[in-house]
Amino acid sequence: xxxxxxxxxxxxxxxxxxxxxxxxxxxxxxxxxxxxxxxxxxxxxxxxxxxxxxxxxxxxxxxxxxxxxxxxxxxxxxxxxxxxxxxxxxxxxxxxxxxxxxxxxxxxxxxxxxxxxxxxxxxxxxxxxxxxxxxxxxxxxxxxxxxxxxxxxxxxxxxxxxxxxxxxxxxxxxxxxxxxxxxxxxxxxxxxxxxxxxxxxxxxxxxxxxxxxxxxxxxxxxxxxxxxxxxxxxxxxxxxxxxxxxxxxxxxxxxxxxxxxxxxxxxxxxxxxxxxxxxxxxxxxxxxxxxxxxxxxxxxxxxxxxxxxxxxxxxxxxxxxxxxxxxxxxxxxxxxxxxxxxxxxxxxxxxxxxxxxxxxxxxxxxxxxxxxxxxxxxxxxxxxxxxxxxxxxxxxxxxxxxxxxxxxxxxxxxxxxxxxxxxxxxxxxxxxxxxxxxxxxxxxxxxxxxxxxxxxxxxxxxxxxxxxxxxxxxxxxxxxxxxxxxxxxxxxxxxxxxxxxxxxxxxxxxxxxxxxxxxxxxxxxxxxxxxxxxxxxxxxxxxxxxxxxxxxxxxxxxxxxxxxxxxxxxxxxxxxxxxxxxxxxxxxxxxxxxxxxxxxxxxxxxxxxxxxxxxxxxxxxxxxxxxxxxxxxxxxxxxxxxxxx
Amino acid sequence: xxxxxxxxxxxxxxxxxxxxxxxxxxxxxxxxxxxxxxxxxxxxxxxxxxxxxxxxxxxxxxxxxxxxxxxxxxxxxxxxxxxxxxxxxxxxxxxxxxxxxxxxxxxxxxxxxxxxxxxxxxxxxxxxxxxxxxxxxxxxxxxxxxxxxxxxxxxxxxxxx
Numbered sequence: 001x002x003x004x005x006x007x008x009x010x011x012x013x014x015x016x017x018x019x020x021x022x023x024x025x026x027x028x029x030x031x032x033x034x035x036x037x038x039x040x041x042x043x044x045x046x047x048x049x050x051x052x053x054x055x056x057x058x059x060x061x062x063x064x065x066x067x068x069x070x071x072x073x074x075x076x077x078x079x080x081x082x083x084x085x086x087x088x089x090x091x092x093x094x095x096x097x098x099x100x101x102x103x104x105x106x107x108x109x110x111x112x113x114x115x116x117x118x119x120x121x122x123x124x125x126x127x128x129x130x131x132x133x134x135x136x137x138x139x140x141x142x143x144x145x146x147x148x149x150x151x152x153x154x155x156x157x158x159x160x161x162x163x164x165x166x167x168x169x170x171x172x173x174x175x176x177x178x179x180x181x182x183x184x185x186x187x188x189x190x191x192x193x194x195x196x197x198x199x200x201x202x203x204x205x206x207x208x209x210x211x212x213x214x215x216x217x218x219x220x221x222x223x224x225x226x227x228x229x230x231x232x233x234x235x236x237x238x239x240x241x242x243x244x245x246x247x248x249x250x251x252x253x254x255x256x257x258x259x260x261x262x263x264x265x266x267x268x269x270x271x272x273x274x275x276x277x278x279x280x281x282x283x284x285x286x287x288x289x290x291x292x293x294x295x296x297x298x299x300x301x302x303x304x305x306x307x308x309x310x311x312x313x314x315x316x317x318x319x320x321x322x323x324x325x326x327x328x329x330x331x332x333x334x335x336x337x338x339x340x341x342x343x344x345x346x347x348x349x350x351x352x353x354x355x356x357x358x359x360x361x362x363x364x365x366x367x368x369x370x371x372x373x374x375x376x377x378x379x380x381x382x383x384x385x386x387x388x389x390x391x392x393x394x395x396x397x398x399x400x401x402x403x404x405x406x407x408x409x410x411x412x413x414x415x416x417x418x419x420x421x422x423x424x425x426x427x428x429x430x431x432x433x434x435x436x437x438x439x440x441x442x443x444x445x446x447x448x449x450x451x452x453x454x455x456x457x458x459x460x461x462x463x464x465x466x467x468x469x470x471x472x473x474x475x476x477x478x479x480x481x482x483x484x485x486x487x488x489x490x491x492x493x494x495x496x497x498x499x500x501x502x503x504x505x506x507x508x509x510x511x512x513x514x515x516x517x518x519x520x521x522x523x524x525x526x527x528x529x530x531x532x533x534x535x536x537x538x539x540x541x542x543x544x545x546x547x548x549x550x551x552x553x554x555x556x557x558x559x560x561x562x563x564x565x566x567x568x569x570x571x572x573x574x575x576x577x578x579x580x581x582x583x584x585x586x587x588x589x590x591x592x593x594x595x596x597x598x599x600x601x602x603x604x605x606x607x608x609x610x611x612x613x614x615x616x617x618x619x620x621x622x623x624x625x626x627x628x629x630x631x632x633x634x635x636x637x638x639x640x641x642x643x644x645x
Numbered sequence: 646x647x648x649x650x651x652x653x654x655x656x657x658x659x660x661x662x663x664x665x666x667x668x669x670x671x672x673x674x675x676x677x678x679x680x681x682x683x684x685x686x687x688x689x690x691x692x693x694x695x696x697x698x699x700x701x702x703x704x705x706x707x708x709x710x711x712x713x714x715x716x717x718x719x720x721x722x723x724x725x726x727x728x729x730x731x732x733x734x735x736x737x738x739x740x741x742x743x744x745x746x747x748x749x750x751x752x753x754x755x756x757x758x759x760x761x762x763x764x765x766x767x768x769x770x771x772x773x774x775x776x777x778x779x780x781x782x783x784x785x786x787x788x789x790x791x792x793x794x795x796x797x798x799x800x801x802x803x804x805x806x
Contacts, residue, residue, distance in 0.1 A: 057654030057686050079776040082776070
């Protein structure tokens with residue numbers, strides 16, 4: 001690197017991470033990613049880190065949510081001299097409408113995921129897929145709750161349950177969602193009824209919210225916010241809870257298992273396939289196909305030592321947490337959203353399967369510098385320059401999977417000599433779910449609740465959601481997790497945050513050494529890590545189920561529990577829907593990056609203060625991870641003293 | 646004059662500048678014909694800072710110019726390398742000499758580009774366009790007087806509060 005490039009690099013880094021004086025080229029909390037970033041810079045390969053710099057400075061009106069581009073009079077933005085857009089909409093309306101539109105996108109993506117799953121269960125029930133019923137007990141239990149004949153033969157029952165899910169998705173917004181009534185704590189239902197936010201069918205709610213957020217329809221900021229709450233509750237119970245449950249029924253409920261994480265798990269000797277995205281259906285089929293002896297023989301004939309299927313983002317977490325059930329043979333998790341270009345840049349990846357969301361357009365540019373083949377495996381995923389589409393079809397997935405594995409083997413021959421795999425890797429325990437925790441505790445939540453009552457564990461915090469470069473990659477999620485466990489708060493990770501703490505070794509029992517005395521003793525007694533891997537971002541639904549179970553066991557509302565949530569690096573629209581759901585669910589919800597609402601004093605004060613009187617939850621915005629952990633701890637301690645423990 | 650605290654990095658000034666110097670005279674046209682802006686918003690630690698020509702009393706760029714294209718107008722005080730008998734040849738001496746980084750190379754032509762103070766307008770396009778009042782176009786004394794009055798008012802309030 002010449003001196004000009006070096007100086008430029010230092011200048012860029014300095015303008016990137018606020019509050020960090022490091023000038024050594026560090027862009028990520030992970031040594032592996034920093035090493036790969038150095039390699040991409042040397043090679044002149046553009047990644048998210050470089051593009052981030054070129055976008056600076058970013059427009060303050062957009063950051064504050066007061067830019068409206070809906071009609072051709074726009075764009076309008078709110079300034080001191082122009083407190084209203086041309087139509088007369090003020091900052092409050094514009095901010096609320098923009099926020100609702102973000103939440104709608106999230107709700108729609110979750111609905112797509114659930115629909116693919118329900119269709120797969122139907123096809124499986126008809127014997128047309130390579131999948132089976134992974135958790136018959138859960139199938140019968142849930143079928144019973146929704147009013148089906150739980151004694152019916154499993155395949156028939158699974159088909160009926162899938163039909164129930166599809167009809168729940170598609171019914172009118174005036175028909176309340178059965179799953180909300182059946183699964184929400186009664187105290188929550190009462191709070192939501194008061195606000196008239198019990199949602200109907202998800203697709204209808206999406207239609208209503210999109211219609212309302214058109215120009216000149218719903219311009220009342222408070223009603224727009226309530227619409228976002230209603231939509232987010234639909235997302236919570238359908239997109240999250242129902243999706244997780246249906247995935248468990250199809251692919252098996254996560255069971256405790258050991259795996260590995262970080263870029264060092266890549267084996268340069270094998271044909272390497274990466275399952276990237278959120279929907280683990282094609283990925284599971286490919287993982288199974290890759291283990292067939294005839295595929296291994298093909299790989300060996302191509303000069304490779306074998307075939308390995310790795311995970312990336314949430315699809316990876318889904319595989320990891322089921323590697324003791326349907327995803328046996330899983331080779332490890334590479335990283336989260338920001339890592340995608342960097343693992344391609346190792347030069348050792350033959351194929352990336354891109355399922356439902358989070359494949360960034362920049363990935364193609366990086367893939368083109370190497371031999372990596374990108375394939376979209378969901379009918380809604382398309383990327384400029386990517387011509388390989390193997391759109392997931394439940395009835396054809398067995399042959400599609402074999403085709404994908406062969407594609408990867410063929411591509412192994414094109415692998416260049418420029419391969420570099422960082423040596424960083426960490427062990428990781430995965431497979432935590434309400435069921436596996438109950439199993440570990442001997443069938444009852446009591447040992448955990450006793451530890452909370454006694455104060456050995458002060459409370460539980462969900463540190464979940466995306467990764468984000470706004471303050472450097474994964475710095476915040478790892479820092480908040482570390483701070484909380486030090487304070488004897490048990491952390492549950494899900495989504496990209498799971499990949500973050502996994503790579504830093506926080507999901508190993510040995511990480512108990514980094515926890516406070518109380519939490520350390522509990523972790524050692526049970527042999528568990530201080531940060532539990534609950535899986536993918538959809539598995540935030542699993543956290544909802546866990547909190548509901550704990551609230552039920554203690555006989556209180558979720559908002560009274562010593563728990564808190566944090567999305568320290570939230571990035572995209574699904575996270576917006578999740579965050580609003582968490583607030584509606586009664587949780588203190590910390591957000592790292594400041595959400596685009598600060599241009600509206602009304603919306604800001606509702607979200608950060610007034611909503612607490614309505615749902616018990618509220619948003620906490622704090623960019624400093626240590627201060628955020630302190631505030632979450634203070635909230636947990638306040639809830640403890642209110643409960644008299 | 647620049648009030649850094651008021652800038653929120655929206656880049657409206659840069660767009661308005663490009664528009665004012667584009668043959669089309671509008672933003673969309675300027676984007677289409679790639680007219681470069683002459684005001685820059687630098688990002689420093691997530692803060693936006695406008696940087697443009699100070700039209701210095703003793704301009705280093707004028708001093709450095711080998712053809713004499715860069716001149717300071719004795720009446721208006723504006724520093725520009727356009728509209729004079731001598732032509733800019735793109736030697737970039739002015740770019741090297743400018744202490745503010747306010748002079749840049751044209752992306753396609755071999756000519757240095759800098760703020761010309763929009764002599765065809767009542768006040769520079771960037772100043773008119775800034776939605777945040779971060780830019781102003783006035784004599785240093787007036788700017789200082791305004792700032793002085795603001796400081797005095799703040800001091801009074803502080804004492805009263």
